[in-house]
Each structure stands twice: as structure tokens, then as C-alpha cells.
Amino acid sequence: MTMARSELRRRVVRAGLLAAVAIVYLCLVGMVQAFSTRNIVGGNLPLSRILLLLPSAVAASLAVRPRVRGGVTMELNMGEAAGAGASIGLIAGAAVAVGIGIVNLIGQEAVRGVFNAVTSALLLTLTLQRSTVVGTAILVALSTATGALFALAGVLAPRLRRPIVTGLTVVLLMGMLQSVVRVMLVQLGLATQWLYSVTFGGLTYLGAVASFAAGMAGARLWALRREAAAADAAERAEAGGRPRIPRAMLLVPVGFVLLALPALLGTFLSAVLGQVGIFVLMGLGLNIVVGYAGLLDLGYVAFFAVGAYATGVLTAAVNSGSSLHPGLPFLLAVPIVVLIAVAAGLLIGGPVLRLRGDYLAIVTLGFGEIARVLVTSDWLKSFLGGAQGLIAIPAPTMSVGGLHIDFRNPQPFYYLALGFCLLAAFVSWRLANSRVGRAWNAMREDEQVAEAMGVSTVRYKLLAFACGAAIGSLGGALFAVQIGSLAPSSFVFFISIQSLAIIILGGMGSIPGVIVGALVLVGLPGFLTEFAEYQPLIYGAVLVAIMLYRPEGLIPNVRRTRELHEEEVEQDAWLEGVPEPAPSMTLGEAVE
Amino acid sequence: MTPLLEIAGLTKRFGGLAALDGLDLAVAEGEIVSVIGPNGAGKTTLFNTMTGLYGPDQGDVRFEGQSVVGLKPNQITRLGISRTFQTVHLFPNMTVLENAMVGQHCRGRAGLVSSVLRLPAQRNEEERIRDRARDCLSFFGGRLSGYRHDQPAFTLSYANRRRLEISRALATEPKLLLLDEPTAGMNPKETLELTDQIWRLRKDRDLTILVIEHDMRVVKGVSDRVVALDYGKKIAEGTYEEVAHNERVIEAYLGRKAAAG
Numbered sequence: 001m002t003m004a005r006s007e008l009r010r011r012v013v014r015a016g017l018l019a020a021v022a023i024v025y026l027c028l029v030g031m032v033q034a035f036s037t038r039n040i041v042g043g044n045l046p047l048s049r050i051l052l053l054l055p056s057a058v059a060a061s062l063a064v065r066p067r068v069r070g071g072v073t074m075e076l077n078m079g080e081a082a083g084a085g086a087s088i089g090l091i092a093g094a095a096v097a098v099g100i101g102i103v104n105l106i107g108q109e110a111v112r113g114v115f116n117a118v119t120s121a122l123l124l125t126l127t128l129q130r131s132t133v134v135g136t137a138i139l140v141a142l143s144t145a146t147g148a149l150f151a152l153a154g155v156l157a158p159r160l161r162r163p164i165v166t167g168l169t170v171v172l173l174m175g176m177l178q179s180v181v182r183v184m185l186v187q188l189g190l191a192t193q194w195l196y197s198v199t200f201g202g203l204t205y206l207g208a209v210a211s212f213a214a215g216m217a218g219a220r221l222w223a224l225r226r227e228a229a230a231a232d233a234a235e236r237a238e239a240g241g242r243p244r245i246p247r248a249m250l251l252v253p254v255g256f257v258l259l260a261l262p263a264l265l266g267t268f269l270s271a272v273l274g275q276v277g278i279f280v281l282m283g284l285g286l287n288i289v290v291g292y293a294g295l296l297d298l299g300y301v302a303f304f305a306v307g308a309y310a311t312g313v314l315t316a317a318v319n320s321g322s323s324l325h326p327g328l329p330f331l332l333a334v335p336i337v338v339l340i341a342v343a344a345g346l347l348i349g350g351p352v353l354r355l356r357g358d359y360l361a362i363v364t365l366g367f368g369e370i371a372r373v374l375v376t377s378d379w380l381k382s383f384l385g386g387a388q389g390l391i392a393i394p395a396p397t398m399s400v401g402g403l404h405i406d407f408r409n410p411q412p413f414y415y416l417a418l419g420f421c422l423l424a425a426f427v428s429w430r431l432a433n434s435r436v437g438r439a440w441n442a443m444r445e446d447e448q449v450a451e452a453m454g455v456s457t458v459r460y461k462l463l464a465f466a467c468g469a470a471i472g473s474l475g476g477a478l479f480a481v482q483i484g485s486l487a488p489s490s491f492v493f494f495i496s497i498q499s500l501a502i503i504i505l506g507g508m509g510s511i512p513g514v515i516v517g518a519l520v521l522v523g524l525p526g527f528l529t530e531f532a533e534y535q536p537l538i539y540g541a542v543l544v545a546i547m548l549y550r551p552e553g554l555i556p557n558v559r560r561t562r563e564l565h566e567e568e569v570e571q572d573a574w575l576e577g578v579p580e581p582a583p584s585m586t587l588g589e590a591v592e
Numbered sequence: 593m594t595p596l597l598e599i600a601g602l603t604k605r606f607g608g609l610a611a612l613d614g615l616d617l618a619v620a621e622g623e624i625v626s627v628i629g630p631n632g633a634g635k636t637t638l639f640n641t642m643t644g645l646y647g648p649d650q651g652d653v654r655f656e657g658q659s660v661v662g663l664k665p666n667q668i669t670r671l672g673i674s675r676t677f678q679t680v681h682l683f684p685n686m687t688v689l690e691n692a693m694v695g696q697h698c699r700g701r702a703g704l705v706s707s708v709l710r711l712p713a714q715r716n717e718e719e720r721i722r723d724r725a726r727d728c729l730s731f732f733g734g735r736l737s738g739y740r741h742d743q744p745a746f747t748l749s750y751a752n753r754r755r756l757e758i759s760r761a762l763a764t765e766p767k768l769l770l771l772d773e774p775t776a777g778m779n780p781k782e783t784l785e786l787t788d789q790i791w792r793l794r795k796d797r798d799l800t801i802l803v804i805e806h807d808m809r810v811v812k813g814v815s816d817r818v819v820a821l822d823y824g825k826k827i828a829e830g831t832y833e834e835v836a837h838n839e840r841v842i843e844a845y846l847g848r849k850a851a852a853g
Contacts, residue, residue, distance in 0.1 A: 430707055431704070431707055434707035435714075435721065436707050438686075438694055439697055441683070441694075445684065446683060448645070451664070452665045453674075453698075454669035454670055454764050458664075
């Protein structure tokens with residue numbers, strides 16, 4: 001059934017205006033201009049232009065999705081979709097044109113008084129380095145075309161759409177991660193000129209086509225594999241056997257890549273990965289508290305601070321600003337740090353045992369702030385250095401056959417972080433699939449009933465806080481090693497938010513999700529320095545988008561998905577009219 | 593011989609309202625006792641007080657001669673009292689099998705360290721938990737077995753949710769089972785089936801059962817003894833026939849007969 005005209009018109013106008021607001025906003029905060037030097041493909045497609053067209057593309061492809069109204073699915077045919085998409089793009093483009101007009105009318109200087117990102121450089125970027133009128137016209141035309149194209153993609157069957165979207169994503173990622181990929185290829189002794197343009201830095205046209213094709217092929221293969229796996233699983237369920245290739249085998253190549261990465265990436269990028277490692281630990285720890293046990297902790301930075309400061313005090317040998325400097329070796333200090341963190345976890349867990357949900361979140365938020373105030377305080381100044389913080393925290397060192405390894409250097413540090421992350425992931429994974437994990441899960445679903453079924457909620461809440469604190473403190477310990485000095489200003493609320501954002505993006509309760517979340521939210525701004533300035537903005541946008549369109553996260557935990565789509569599953573079952581299966585009789589009953 | 597369960601002078605007040613008012617009740621081992629009474633008579637409050645969800649204001653609950661007043665719900669479950677809820681309370685996003693496995697929680701010991709290292713003792717225990725959970729689910733024949741094991745609980749039909757609640761309660765390996773309106777929302781056929789199954793619970797699993805029920809056919813079908821409550825007090829006790837024809841019970845349900853004339 002086609003959609004009523006008025007309904008379609010409303011949707012188009014709404015999507016167009018939203019895209020327009022997004023574009024104007026991105027221009028005004030300076031993001032567009034900041035990205036204008038990063039070429040993605042050739043010399044004519046910098047990230048700034050993609051950013052200008054992205055809102056129209058997203059709005060158009062979302063606006064034409066089929067909807068269900070009054071029990072009937074309304075779909076657009078190709079022509080209608082293209083028209084709708086073009087209108088959306090036109091509205092968005094026109095908004096920018098109006099903006100350019102207004103700026104020219106009032107004068108740049110006047111506008112810059114309020115929006116200091118409005119520079120002549122920005123205007124040149126918007127008009128594609130041409131004269132105002134011609135450039136604006138081209139921009140509007142491009143926006144319109146983008147809207148139409150992406151709307152068409154939006155009404156394609158998922159079988160066709162997915163490979164295209166994946167291909168485009170791969171091109172974008174290859175272009176954005178040009179520095180990373182190029183360095184890796186060079187280290188491997190492979191030619192890069194065909195893939196990346198020497199003059200512009202981005203992908204060559206050949207490289208873009210190759211990336212697109214690779215992405216499409218990958219998506220197709222993945223779909224085929226999933227179909228095969230589903231068939232295989234059905235077969236296996238009947239046979240009662242195990243998968244043909246043990247999944248552990250798949251870990252071998254992954255392990256090789258993980259071990260080889262620092263050699264391939266060089267110093268700077270290894271340092272970024274080390275940073276990612278710290279946040280993988282934070283994510284894994286918080287994942288136990290929030291993802292497994294369902295205790296929303298907004299003060300997780302407290303455990304990060306405990307880990308970092310405990311490491312600092314315990315390993316410092318010379319005067320670091322603390323009156324204590326026992327100078328323990330790092331590996332000896334780590335178990336003590338973990339113990340201290342467990343104590344801190346119990347200390348924070350104790351008072352909040354009776355709180356749930358929002359109340360718990362608020363109180364833990366307070367604890368996070370208390371941690372920051374304590375490390376700054378004069379009271380603990382002689383131990384923790386007060387506002388000056390701690391300095392001269394030594395890096396752990398190791399000598400292997402005359403080779404001296406300093407773990408503050410990014411490449412050895414990466415291995416240290418990798419080791420900690422693997423340990424934490426292993427512990428999380430084992431716990432999730434055990435009696436302890438089941439108890440946490442039951443508690444997350446219904447605390448009172450879990451208690452009535454014999455789960456001691458006091459015990460398991462404390463256990464969750466202790467485990468979360470232990471893993472988070474490892475992140476803090478690494479941080480202390482990496483930086484070598486600690487300042488109270490490093491332990492702010494934003495760290496808690498960052499950790500939470502990582503697990504929300506990746507998927508609550510999902511270990512691979514945490515890793516992907518940390519790579520995206522910590523790694524990407526590290527690899528792409530122009531992103532760093534807009535980190536909080538990107539966090540906000542990513543969180544809103546994830547919550548609206550994929551609340552279970554990028555790599556969801558099975559159970560979470562069920563929870564968030566419970567209604568849909570029930571609806572589907574109802575629509576399909578699945579009858580309650582007749583009670584099947586066991587053999588014994590039949591004989592009786 | 594001391595009765596399995598002995599309740600003496602149990603009182604629970606909510607503000608000015610006495611939901612339980614000096615209730616005495618004794619249940620011998622192997623008995624099936626029904627608790628009936630109009631809405632608000634204090635039946636569910638009785639269960640909640642017995643299982644530690646509420647602390648009583650006065651009186652004592654003794655299980656196998658030991659007072660359970662002041663214990664936490666999980667401790668009482670471990671002692672051997674398990675229950676179902678009037679409004680179904682499953683763990684909706686866990687699978688059917690996992691729900692039953694949570695019931696086995698209090699019969700396990702594996703903690704943090706043995707779970708992480710997956711020690712032999714932990715593996716054996718996990719297998720045992722799984723087996724017993726399967727066994728408890730198989731009590732209802734094919735309804736909760738086979739492919740159903742891996743279905744999330746929220747996909748179950750209403751009657752099956754009730755059955756899963758009973759299975760989960762069985763998985764805690766109780767001596768005394770408290771069923772709070774087990775047939776509410778079931779159709780007549782399912783109700784009849786469950787009546788039989790309550791008998792079988794006692795026969796096969798040596799359980800003592802205390803059941804709150806509104807459906808008089810079920811009460812008649814299962815009870816050794818019936819206790820009627822009204823305003824938190826026991827107003828009648830005896831066989832089904834005695835209680836069903838007791839004048840005070842009829843009054844409590846239907847109101848006092850209009851004064852003569």
C-alpha cells in the first residue's frame with residue numbers, strides 16, 4: 001500500500017529540516033572546517049564534504065523506510081522514494097544556502113562575534129572553493145542528489161542494501177584510517193601507491209573501488225556464512241554434536257595479529273592502542289557492575305583513581321610527592337593494588353546495597369566526586385600529593401638477554417596492556433557463564449525474586465562491585481605507568497561517562513562489544529587527531545543514535561537483545577498466529 | 593512429632609491495618625493444606641511473612657523446629673521453603689533452563705575463584721545444576737522440555753509461565769512448597785491438569801504443600817485440610833466439606849445474611 005500524500009509530505013519536511021539543523025550545527029561548531037584537510041577519496045572528497053552531505057543521506061534513507069500504520073505496512077516505490085529523498089536533500093541544501101546568504105548579508109565579522117567558526121575558509125569550504133553563487137548552487141544540487149540516491153538505497157531489499165552500505169562504510173573507514181593502514185602496508189613491504197594517493201593522502205579512485213568491492217564481497221560472504229551456520233546449527237542440534245571447526249581455532253590468527261600490531265603500527269599508533277587498552281579494562285570492569293549485575297555506577301572513575309594512585313604510591317622509589325615510597329616492583333605492586341581496589345569496591349558497595357536504579361546512580365556519582373576531592377585534599381596531601389599530584393612514578397622494566405625493555409615505551413606498553421586486557425576478558429567470560437554470572441543476571445532481572453530464589457543479593461552486589469573495582473584498578477595502574485605522573489585533574493567525571501559510553505556503544509554485557517566500543521570511542525579520536533576536539537560531541541551523538549536505532553549495542557549480548565525487543569518478538573508471534581503447541585506426551589505417559 | 597511448619601500468633605500490620613492478626617497454623621510433613629479466604633484476607637501476606645519478605649510484628653514461624661523469623665529470604669529458601677508468586681515473576685530474558693538453574697543456586701557452592709579457573713569441582717557442580725534443573729522442568733512433561741529449554745521465558749504462554757515458576761521453585765529442592773494461586777489465569781483443562789500435578793508433587797517428590805487457591809474445585813481436589821482466613825484471622829479449619837459449609841466462611845465470602853425479617 002502506498003502512503004497517503006499528506007503523510008509523506010510531513011515526513012519529508014521533517015526529515016529535511018532535521019538534516020538542515022544538523023548541517024548548520026556542524027558548520028557552526030567548526031567541525032566541517034576542521035575536517036576539510038582530510039581527503040578520503042582523491043582530491044575532491046575531503047571528510048568535510050562527506051560531513052556536509054551525511055545528514056541528508058541519513059535523513060533520506062531513514063525517512064523512506066516502510067512503516068506500519070493501522071496494521072498495514074506502507075512502502076514507497078522507487079520513484080516516490082527518489083522524489084522524497086531529493087526533496088529532503090533539497091531542503092537541507094537550501095538551509096545551508098540560506099545560511100550562506102545571511103552571512104554574506106550581515107557580514108562575516110558580525111556573525112563571527114557569536115559563532116567564531118564562521119570564517120572565510122568555512123565559506124570557501126561550503127561553496128566548494130568556487131564563487132558564492134555557483135558554489136552554493138553546486139552544493140544544493142549535490143545535497144539533492146545525495147538525498148535521492150540514499151533514499152533509493154533505503155527502499156532496496158536488505159539483501160542488496162547491506163553489501164552497498166558495507167562497501168561505502170569500508171571506503172570511508174579506509175579513507176579515514178589512511179595513516180594507520182598505510183603505515184601497516186609499508187611495514188609489511190607492500191606497495192601503497194595504488195591504494196593511497198601520494199598527493200592528496202586519501203584513497204586513489206582505484207583504491208576506493210577496490211575497498212568498495214572488498215566491503216561488498218565481505219558482506220556477501222558474511223551473509224552466506226551466516227546462512228550456512230544457521231543450517232549447520234540446525235543439523236548439529238539434531239545430531240547433538242559440536243561445531244566442526246572449534247571456535248578456539250579462530251583465535252589463532254587473531255592472536256597473531258594482536259601480537260604483530262605494534263611492529264606494524266609504529267610508536268605513535270601503538271600509543272593510541274595502549275590508551276584503548278586502558279579503556280578496554282575500564283569497560284570490562286564497568287561491564288560487570290552494570291552489564292552483568294545491573295547496578296548503574298556513575299562514579300566508576302573512583303576505581304580508576306584508586307588503581308592509579310595506589311600504583312603510584314607503591315612503585316615510587318624516590319621522592320614522588322608522597323611521604324611513602326616503598327619502591328615495589330610493578331608486578332609485585334599490582335596484586336596489592338587490586339586488593340586495595342577490592343576494598344574500595346566493598347566500601348562503596350556497602351552503603352548502596354539497598355539502593356536501585358536512579359538512586360544508585362546518583363549516590364555512586366557522589367562517590368566518584370568524593371574520590372576526586374580526596375586526592376586533591378590537604379588531608380591526604382602527604383600521601384597522594386594533593387593538588388600537585390604524584391611525580392616520578394617509575395616505569396616497569398625488564399631485561400631479556402641483554403635487551404632492556406622499558407614498559408613506558410608505547411610498543412612494550414601495548415603488550416602490557418594487552419596482557420591485562422586478555423586476563424580481564426578471560427575472567428569476565430568465565431564469570432558470565434557460571435553460577436556467579438547467573439546469580440548476577442537473575443538479580444539484574446528481578447532483585448526481589450532472585451533473593452526469594454536463594455540468591456544472596458547482598459553478597460552478589462558486593463561481589464560485583466569488588467570485581468568491577470579490581471578490573472578498573474588495572475586500568476588505573478596502566479594509566480599511572482603510561483603517564484609517569486598523576487594529577488587530580490585526570491580523574492574527572494568524564495572518565496566514568498567514557499567507560500559507560502563504551503559499554504553502551506558496544507552492547508551491555510558483551511565482551512567483544514567493550515573492545516569495539518573502546519576502539520571506536522577512544523581509538524578513533526586517537527588515530528584522527530581532528531576528532532579529538534569534538535570528542536564529547538561525538539560521544540553524545542553516538543549515544544543518542546545507538547539508543548534510538550540499536551539499543552542493544554553494536555555487538556549485542558543475546559539476552560539484552562531479547563529484553564529490548566521483547567515486544568517485537570511477542571508482536572511477531574501474535575501476527576504469525578503461532579498456536580501454542582499441543583502438549584507433547586512423553587513415552588511413559590503414552591504407555592500409561 | 594513436631595509439625596514441619598508451626599506458626600504461632602503471627603501478626604503483621606500495615607499502618608492501622610492488621611493483615612495478619614494472631615494467626616496460628618501447623619502443617620505436618622506430607623500434608624497438602626489449602627488457604628482460602630476473600631480478597632485482602634491476608635493469604636499472600638502470610639506467604640510473604642513466612643518467606644522473609646516482610647518481618648512479622650509479633651509471633652513466630654518455626655520450620656522443622658527452628659525459628660525463621662529475622663532470616664533473609666535467601667536463607668529461608670536454603671532451609672527448604674520455596675514459593676511461587678501470585679503474579680508471575682520469572683526472569684523474563686533468561687532462558688527456561690536458566691530460570692530453573694537459578695533455582696538450583698542455593699544448592700551450589702562455586703564462587704568467584706573456582707568459576708574463573710573452572711576447577712573440576714565447579715564443572716561437576718555445573719553439570720549437576722543443569723541436570724537437576726532439567727529434571728525439575730521435566731516434571732511437566734514436554735511442556736517445558738526439549739526445544740523449550742533455550743527459549744527466553746517471556747515467550748512462554750501464561751500457563752507455561754506458571755509451570756516454569758513451579759519448576760523453578762522445585763529446583764531449590766524445598767521441603768515445603770508454597771503455591772500462591774497456581775491456577776489463576778489457566779483454562780479449565782489446564783486447571784484440572786495442575787490439580788493432578790499437585791498430587792504428584794507430593795507423591796513423587798515428598799513435598800509438603802501449602803497452597804492459596806480461589807478455585808474451589810482445585811481446593812476440593814487437592815486438600816487434606818483447608819484453612820479459611822478473614823481479616824488476618826483463622827475463621828475455620830478442617831476438611832473441605834467442613835470448611836465449605838461453615839457458616840462463618842460463607843458469611844466472609846457472601847456477607848452476613850440479612851437480619852431475619
